[in-house]
Amino acid sequence: MTKILQRNLYREVADRIGDLIEHGELAPGERISEKQLCDRFGVSRTPLREALKVLATEGLIELLPNRGARVVRLTLKNVKDTYDLMAALEGLSGELACQHISDAEIAAIRQLHNTMLVHYRNRDLMPYFQVNRQIHESILAASNNDVLQEMYSNLSQRVKRVRYSKQMTERYWSQAVKDHENMMAALEKRDSQLLGQILRDHLCNKIEVATLAGVIDTEDDKSVANS
Amino acid sequence: MTKILQRNLYREVADRIGDLIEHGELAPGERISEKQLCDRFGVSRTPLREALKVLATEGLIELLPNRGARVVRLTLKNVKDTYDLMAALEGLSGELACQHISDAEIAAIRQLHNTMLVHYRNRDLMPYFQVNRQIHESILAASNNDVLQEMYSNLSQRVKRVRYSKQMTERYWSQAVKDHENMMAALEKRDSQLLGQILRDHLCNKIEVATLAGVIDTEDDKSVANS
DNA sequence: AAAAGTAATTATGAATTCAATATTCCTTTG
DNA sequence: CAAAGGAATATTGAATTCATAATTACTTTT
Helix, strand or coil: CCCCCCCCHHHHHHHHHHHHHHCCCCCCCCEECHHHHHHHHCCCHHHHHHHHHHHHHCCCEEECCCCCEEECCCCHHHHHHHHHHHHHHHHHHHHHHHHHCCHHHHHHHHHHHHHHHHHHHCCCHHHHHHHHHHHHHHHHHHCCCHHHHHHHHHHHHHHHHHCCCCCCCHHHHHHHHHHHHHHHHHHHCCCHHHHHHHHHHCCHHHHHHHHHCCCCCCCCCCCCCCC | CCCCCCCCHHHHHHHHHHHHHHCCCCCCCCEECHHHHHHHHCCCHHHHHHHHHHHHHCCCEEECCCCCEEECCCCHHHHHHHHHHHHHHHHHHHHHHHHHCCHHHHHHHHHHHHHHHHHHHCCCHHHHHHHHHHHHHHHHHHCCCHHHHHHHHHHHHHHHHHCCCCCCCHHHHHHHHHHHHHHHHHHHCCCHHHHHHHHHHCCHHHHHHHHHCCCCCCCCCCCCCCC
16 A cells, blocks of 8 residues: 655545545445544545545535544435436536537547447447547537536546446447437537537436446435444 | 634534635635634634635635635636536526426415516516525425535535626516516426526526626736735 | 443544744845 | 845644544443
8 A cells, every 4th residue: 555645635635535435445334434544544634634524525425523424325316316417517518519619629529439439339348438438528628618527527526436337238329329429410510509408318327327226225324334 | 703613613614714705805816824714713723724625625715735725716717617507507407397396386486486576577676686596596496406406506606706686787687587487487387398498598697797797807817915 | 131321442523733835034245 | 226045934734632522341230
């Protein structure tokens, strides 16, 4: 375990704890022990506690007065709510992108799109998802709206640990690719309204929610055995 | 000045500092002195610094390594970006509200709407804005999406200190009222798509941005004399 | 033996202390 | 007199210490 010795310690610690949560080393509902994390990162309680406060406002953990912190348990509703929001933000990013994007940026996205199609034809799931993500990120960047990007990235962070890409059925996959064909067309026409609509309806998110339905606990607030 | 002696001290302090920023007692770009605020609130630096970290992640202040914190200077672009985002969120809140709202809730909003019309006919600007806000908040609540409400409230907080309602021209005002008529109709038909569209396009926000064009500084990052 | 109450331990909340960085003010030099 | 350098001061970053609340373990009682 590499000790931390960087400045802006609290932010570094927060990111590291975020990673632990994302990778499941800190389980949902698990009690977070300050002392344990202090030892692990080699920092004192002051920056660690600052990190906990920040993570709480970012929605990754929750603070229980006088009883420490624990990892937020994602409920199905919570994830659904978050994805609805992300879809709306993607829609906005599409609208704005059409208004700001340069020919060169469109060309770059077209490149990514073509690459993605190759991965689709080869049924290479992971590369497909990676390029897919790059496309959405490019559109988000082209929106030229910093606040939007910040919010999206926060929401994305919250649900990262339950994002699955495995159980993609052939039917959903082909539909997603069709969506992307329409997206490219709308983008190249710079049809703001249309691209916004497509992205809002893009079923990518809905697939994931459907997939998750079986995975996440429906309970809201039961406490759980800790480490 | 009432001293603070409550539990969850950092959150209380953060709220209080937020109030100071909102009311302009801490000016945009102004350097925030830890010691000064500690004395003012009667707390030690530990909870105060936790509060600063939280306010930074909430976007109200920015942290400069080894150089303390200062109040975020809102640029016109920043406010525009935020309002674009808020419009998208309002649109989503409308869509979702149509899917979840009860007859009783619709009736309550209709009540508010009628009250608002009275204030409009009497040209009572402040009461008009207050009821107007209540209507939008009711729709947001009816969306039944906690994450959405949290995000919206954060964005709202960020731009609160520059929200003006004064320079409302007759022409814009009548248009806003027409928008609200259409909103009520869409809501009572539970026409999700339509209400979403209306709310996204509702020019309320755009008016405010236009109004602000002259008020906010265009400079991005110049430092400013401190207290 | 089970439950309740109490002491001991542990963890959290907040203040203080120590260290490092930045700022201010004064001196010195061209 | 202006500019540069350096000491003194003030401010921030982080660790430690102190206080208080919660948890655990143990004892006592029924």
